[in-house]
Amino acid sequence: MDFGFSIIPSDPFREKALEDVLATNDKTAEHGLALTREEASKLIERRSTELTNSGRIEFGGGALKAIIEAFCDSPYIDRNSYADIIGELLEIFYYYKNETLDLLSDAQLIAYMKSCFNGVCQGSTDLLKGRELYELAKRIRSGELKIPETDPRKEFLNEVDYDEQE
Amino acid sequence: MTSRNSIQKNSVIKREALNPNDYLRSLAEEAVKSGVISEKEFKTLLESLFSLLAEETKRFTKGKSSSVRAEDARSIFDSLCYKIGLYLKTIPDCDRAARLMVTTSPSSLLMRGNKLLVGRLRTALSLFKKVQKNKLDIEEENYNNLIKRDIILFFKKYNRDFAAHDASALLELTYPLAVPVTENDAVEYLIRYLSTLYWENKFCSIFPISEIEDLIELISPDGGAYYNIFEGVLFNALANVLLGRRGELELFEDDINILATRYGNQLPEELEKACDSFKDSIYGWEEFLAKYTVLCVRSSAKAISAAVSANCLSSFFTCPAIHINESSFDLADDKKMDNEEFRYLIDEIRACENMEGKLSLISSINSATDLLDLLDSDCLYGAEYDIFFSRLSQNSLALLKSAADAKINSGEEHEWCDALNRYLKR
Numbered sequence: 001m002d003f004g005f006s007i008i009p010s011d012p013f014r015e016k017a018l019e020d021v022l023a024t025n026d027k028t029a030e031h032g033l034a035l036t037r038e039e040a041s042k043l044i045e046r047r048s049t050e051l052t053n054s055g056r057i058e059f060g061g062g063a064l065k066a067i068i069e070a071f072c073d074s075p076y077i078d079r080n081s082y083a084d085i086i087g088e089l090l091e092i093f094y095y096y097k098n099e100t101l102d103l104l105s106d107a108q109l110i111a112y113m114k115s116c117f118n119g120v121c122q123g124s125t126d127l128l129k130g131r132e133l134y135e136l137a138k139r140i141r142s143g144e145l146k147i148p149e150t151d152p153r154k155e156f157l158n159e160v161d162y163d164e165q166e
Numbered sequence: 167m168t169s170r171n172s173i174q175k176n177s178v179i180k181r182e183a184l185n186p187n188d189y190l191r192s193l194a195e196e197a198v199k200s201g202v203i204s205e206k207e208f209k210t211l212l213e214s215l216f217s218l219l220a221e222e223t224k225r226f227t228k229g230k231s232s233s234v235r236a237e238d239a240r241s242i243f244d245s246l247c248y249k250i251g252l253y254l255k256t257i258p259d260c261d262r263a264a265r266l267m268v269t270t271s272p273s274s275l276l277m278r279g280n281k282l283l284v285g286r287l288r289t290a291l292s293l294f295k296k297v298q299k300n301k302l303d304i305e306e307e308n309y310n311n312l313i314k315r316d317i318i319l320f321f322k323k324y325n326r327d328f329a330a331h332d333a334s335a336l337l338e339l340t341y342p343l344a345v346p347v348t349e350n351d352a353v354e355y356l357i358r359y360l361s362t363l364y365w366e367n368k369f370c371s372i373f374p375i376s377e378i379e380d381l382i383e384l385i386s387p388d389g390g391a392y393y394n395i396f397e398g399v400l401f402n403a404l405a406n407v408l409l410g411r412r413g414e415l416e417l418f419e420d421d422i423n424i425l426a427t428r429y430g431n432q433l434p435e436e437l438e439k440a441c442d443s444f445k446d447s448i449y450g451w452e453e454f455l456a457k458y459t460v461l462c463v464r465s466s467a468k469a470i471s472a473a474v475s476a477n478c479l480s481s482f483f484t485c486p487a488i489h490i491n492e493s494s495f496d497l498a499d500d501k502k503m504d505n506e507e508f509r510y511l512i513d514e515i516r517a518c519e520n521m522e523g524k525l526s527l528i529s530s531i532n533s534a535t536d537l538l539d540l541l542d543s544d545c546l547y548g549a550e551y552d553i554f555f556s557r558l559s560q561n562s563l564a565l566l567k568s569a570a571d572a573k574i575n576s577g578e579e580h581e582w583c584d585a586l587n588r589y590l591k592r
Contacts, residue, residue: 057239059220062232105230
């Protein structure tokens, strides 16, 4: 019998995560977006893969749920691209949690991603990953950008406010 | 009649089979193997532990991140398992501990483990305060750094919340004890380390600080060496007891020779017996110190016997090195002897049968030229050269070396030239 103490699964509460994701449909419906059970399942599957790839462990569907709720009102996401873009954003999210040395909270990173995605990147996940977040991570790692402990929206995120740039 | 208590005493799970450093896991495994808990109960336990891990991770990220790096999760998990294990270890009946593991919520077990750990850290802290109070007032860098800096660094680095199992903070404690602590658990190690250090200090404090400082000066004249002060004090004190001098630390080469001659290979046993002689000198001479001093002697017994056999016992105790009167072999004056006088001297040296006598005769030479002539005339043989070279000043050796090199280059062959080169290489 495998006693299971040695290996901690990357998402020990997968079932709960699926229910959490499906529950977001209530909110996203306002914006004409919804995930089928199959799409939600695939997203959970992708989440597991991305967690493993990034060497991270998550309890519950926290980040995926937060990404869905943050991006559901984006003008660059429609019904057809919804599940795919959320999947890509999830991959980018976990990758940059590591690259920013875990100095950003989930809320800070997601807010910054949303700000860039809807702003300078104009819906391009490639630009978001390869340019905006790359630069951000570089500045954080070099110590050039200090992360405030307080509300990120008031201080840190004002640096890139997509409303101002438009 | 079989009482309930006697059934509990005959535990199916034997404590010897459990890993003290990974108690929870080994207890769970043994409990399943022996049927004390079912596989279903084990799976439920594992799920509960993962739920607890989720809660602890939330505390770790202060609720700001839903995911953590795998290595952080591993550390948090090992830490909580360690703390639960700490509590379960206190339950003498292993079967009962195993049942408790599946009938009590892990968060409650964790809380009890936490309480125990905090209690042990408090014990360590109070021991540290006692060590600060009975610290020896000496100028020894590593010893002073330990008490003023390193132990405090341990308390700062040790993460009782999320890495309680991690003993790496112990790396700060670089000052060696006479008998190393073998405990693997970080806090238990620290408690033993501090209590031993307390007793080492207490023992040393019966001797005058000035004598301990003299000893330190002899052990590490330039400072910086890692050694245990107590050990040096103990062995010199024991040697003095055997020589009939109580309460003293100072030893000389002659004292060591007396010990070697008087006791020979029995010296370790005699030193061990002498440990008892301190019990009247130390107020509160406890069982610990009585055992510890004997243990120190026993752990060095082989080295002492080997030193006696190799005729180098002085390397084991701390005593001043023999000062050689180098001035008698200093060739700076260069006053050459009269030829007849020199020939007479050579004859006398050749006729002399012991090395000390030869050295005494050679000491009348003050000229480099005379010395070189003497060496060329083959007055010394084999090992005598080494003894002779060891008595020369650095300047005289350098002078001889350049003369030897010149002779070798010009094709001359002399035994002393080869002997000098061999001596200098060593």
